[in-house]
Amino acid sequence: MSVSIKDIANALNLSKATVSWILSGQGESKGFSEKTIKRVKEYAKSVNYRPNLVARSLSLGFSKTLGLVIPFLRDSYYAQMAYYIEKEAAKNGYSLIVCSSEGDGNKEYELIYTLIAKRVDGLIIAPTKTEVKGIKYLQKLDIPFVLVDRYYQNMETNYVIVDNFGSAYELVEALVNKGAKKIATLVTDAHLFVMKQRVEGYSAALREAGVKEDFALKVFVDRQNYRVDIDEKLDCLFREVPDVDGFFFTTHYLAMAAIRYMVKRGVDYHRFKMGVFHTMAGLDVLAPEMAATVFPIEELGAEAVDILLANIREGKDFVLQAKVLQNTFLPSIGDE
Known part of the structure; x- marks a missing residue:
């Protein structure tokens, strides 16, 4: 049976608000003593407390989660891209949900719809081009997103591509x-x-x-x-x-x-x-x-995450960004 904030508060004879502030990382800013913060965190760890992320996202207005939709997860190129995007997201305190559209525009739309329902804070998408309703849906809801590797020349969006x-x-x-x-x-x-x-x-x-x-x-x-x-x-x-x-x-x-x-x-x-x-x-x-x-895959992933997080932070004040990166030329791949 999972342990709740109320259970911890009752066990330590503290208010739910106190426990909630401390476990959300705001104990010091709210003026709680180091002793109380340590006591709450150690007890939470001892009873294997896990936060209700859905409840937290509803109360705070963000989930600290990003969505990634790529065409083919089994493709080594996109697998590497997902790795670097996840790495950059984690560096910034975000989790990543990775989905594969299999190059199907209708599936891409369904995945975008599902990720929004899961309350991701933003999305990174390598789009199919065969169907744009998912992208238009994001624009309609004003949800931050970045296109990576591919883009639409007639649509105003964030994107990161190569030359x-x-x-x-x-x-x-x-x-x-x-x-x-x-x-x-x-x-x-x-x-x-x-x-x-x-x-x-x-x-x-x-x-x-x-x-x-x-x-x-x-x-x-x-x-x-x-x-x-x-x-x-x-x-x-x-x-x-x-x-x-x-x-x-x-x-x-x-x-x-x-x-x-x-x-x-x-x-x-x-x-x-x-x-x-x-x-x-x-x-x-x-x-x-x-x-x-x-491709500079690591740079592609890092740029996409950086642009997306800036978009999330700045909201309506954010100016769309378009990045064109340079590839590395190899006269022969055997010398790489």
């Missing part, structure tokens, strides 16, 4: 400088604005280098079925452009899936000039020569 265009340009430029002329790009989630920016960076780098762009070298892969779809799309690519000599992977898991395909087909992938947008465990062993542009 997708510039990073893609730098990576493809490096492939051209290594001698590649027929560079295929593998793209998924093409509806996302950040992904369009990566493709635009790819195109701009080819243009600036005087390399003619070939639509046959743009390979669009279905995200929900990418392991199967990439095999069909690469079969088609190698039939249509057998002399392809380079690959720009717009995301890490497409690079891994492509290497898996080439191993199955007996293709020597080491002969290609390759670059990837971010990396993942295993790529450095399988293709150490591959170039990469790497």
